[in-house]
Amino acid sequence: MSTFLLEIVTPERIVYTQNVHMVSVEGIEGQLGILPNHIPFVTPLKIAPATIKHENGKQETVALNGGFMEVRKDKVVILAESAELPSDIDIERAKSAKERAEKRLTGKKDEADFQRAELALKRALNRIGVYEHK
Template structure:
C-alpha cells in the first residue's frame, strides 16, 4: 500500500509529521478517507476526530475543533483551529464549549443565519462529546 506525508498542525504545536497510509477527517460535508494519490482537494473540517493509520500500521486518533485540510496526491496538511491526541483530551473542554454555544443561542440579537450556524456548531460539539466520552 502506498504511503503519503501527513502534517497535522494546530496553533499550539505540530502534532504529527510522518508517512501514513490512511487518514479519516471530519470534513464539513462528511467524513473523508484520504489515501495516497488522492485527487487535489481543499476542505473545511468540523469538530470531530481525525483517525490516522501510520505506515507501520499503528492507528492514532486526534480531536480537532475545526480547521482546513489541503489534500494533494503526495500528501495532506491539516491546519486545525485546535487539536490534541485523544489520550490528552479533556472532556470538560468540549462541555464548556457546548455551554458557551447554548448561551450564545439564548441571545436575542442574532439573525436566522447566525442562529443556524450556532445550532450546527452545537450539534457538532454534542456529537464530538458523545464520540470521545462514549
C-alpha cells in the same frame, strides 16, 4: 502498502506529523478518505474527529475543530483552528463545556448567542467522543 506524510497544524503548534496509510475527515461536503497518491485538492473541514490509519493496522483519532485540508500527491496538511490528541483532552473540562452549551441553547437568546452555543456544544461533543474512543 504505501504511505504519505500527514501534518496537523494549529496556529499555536504542530499537533501531529507522521507517515500514515490513510486519513478520514469530515469535510463540508461529507466524509473523505485520503489514501497515498490521492488527487490534489483543498477543502474546508467540519468540527469532527480525524481518523488516522497506519500500515500496521494501528488507528488513531484526533479531535479537529474546523479548518482546512490540503491534499498533495505525497503529503496531507490539515490546518485546524484547534486540534487535540486524546491524551491532550481534559475530559472534565469538555463535559463542563458541554453542560454550559446545553444550558445556553435552552435559554432564549439572540441568534448569535444560539450559534455560538451550538458550536461550543459541537466542539465539546467532538472532544468527548475522541477521548472515549481511545
